[in-house]
Amino acid sequence: MEFEIQNHISHLAKFNVKKSENDCLLDEACTMLSELLPPFGRLTSKMSTTSSSSTEGKAKGNPIEDASHSDEIDTNISIELITEDDAEDVLKLLKKFFFKDEPLNTFVELGECKELEKYSTKCLHEHCSFKAVNSRGEIVGVNINGLINRPTETDEPQPKLADGCEHPKFKMIMALMDYVDERFNIFDLHKDIDRLLDVKIMSVDTRYRGMGIAGKLTDRTMECVKEKNIKLVHVLCSSHYSARVMEKMGFEEVYNLPYQDYLVNGEQVLNPEKPHTAVRILVKRLP
Numbered sequence: 001m002e003f004e005i006q007n008h009i010s011h012l013a014k015f016n017v018k019k020s021e022n023d024c025l026l027d028e029a030c031t032m033l034s035e036l037l038p039p040f041g042r043l044t045s046k047m048s049t050t051s052s053s054s055t056e057g058k059a060k061g062n063p064i065e066d067a068s069h070s071d072e073i074d075t076n077i078s079i080e081l082i083t084e085d086d087a088e089d090v091l092k093l094l095k096k097f098f099f100k101d102e103p104l105n106t107f108v109e110l111g112e113c114k115e116l117e118k119y120s121t122k123c124l125h126e127h128c129s130f131k132a133v134n135s136r137g138e139i140v141g142v143n144i145n146g147l148i149n150r151p152t153e154t155d156e157p158q159p160k161l162a163d164g165c166e167h168p169k170f171k172m173i174m175a176l177m178d179y180v181d182e183r184f185n186i187f188d189l190h191k192d193i194d195r196l197l198d199v200k201i202m203s204v205d206t207r208y209r210g211m212g213i214a215g216k217l218t219d220r221t222m223e224c225v226k227e228k229n230i231k232l233v234h235v236l237c238s239s240h241y242s243a244r245v246m247e248k249m250g251f252e253e254v255y256n257l258p259y260q261d262y263l264v265n266g267e268q269v270l271n272p273e274k275p276h277t278a279v280r281i282l283v284k285r286l287p
Contacts, residue, residue, distance in 0.1 A: 074134035103272035251282035
């Protein structure tokens with residue numbers, strides 16, 4: 001699934017329901033695609049807060065319905081911009097399919113977590129996230145992205161994520177993110193880059209997997225990258241599956257922390273089931 005921004009992504013996202021090998025891989029990993037977890041503790045607080053106007057509003061129709069209420073698969077899918085008005089419907093999808101599948105959440109048995117919900121929607125105002133919507137107005141897939149700007153010398157030091165976290169289990173995960181943040185800075189590796197796009201979450205309704213929706217969402221995200229003249233795309237993967245997909249899409253690993261090497265008071269505290277063995281950061285530099 002290696003791609004160039006104008007060629008292979010478009011190939012992945014052909015608007016039909018024929019399941020290609022690439023679409024199968026994307027849909028296999030779409031419930032685990034990164035991030036859900038802040039990639040860099042201090043850097044996430046540097047996200048651009050500039051909102052641009054958009055004529056794309058909330059999808060018309062009813063909110064997301066349970067499968068029991070809407071068993072018929074609607075193949076008429078459109079890809080649209082996510083706005084702040086979509087936050088509630090986006091969370092309904094994520095709670096049902098994504099929050100339960102992420103390896104670290106599963107390991108700590110996270111349960112209800114308002115802090116995670118807030119994180120998942122905090123960057124919607126940046127207008128670089130996208131939703132797949134059927135003809136009934138139901139959101140059946142999302143790609144949540146955020147913009148990260150290079151910190152400047154005048155920026156105030158940011159507190160660690162774990163220090164401000166009240167949920168004890170989520171705090172364990174945030175402490176890991178702080179640990180990664182202290183040891184790796186993507187802007188040190190790419191000194192000519194001042195802004196990047198961070199792929200945070202991709203999730204598709206299980207009823208709609210195998211239809212190439214993840215590819216279509218990725219296609220629109222890469223169009224957004226071009227529109228915003230961004231040269232670097234970044235993803236932190238806590239899941240083996242999401243990392244595998246990103247590698248096949250041409251992303252290169254720049255950081256790897258095995259869970260067995262992350263110790264607190266000399267003990268391993270996060271040990272999700274195999275094959276999820278490491279936190280990995282992957283990037284793609286665009287021409």
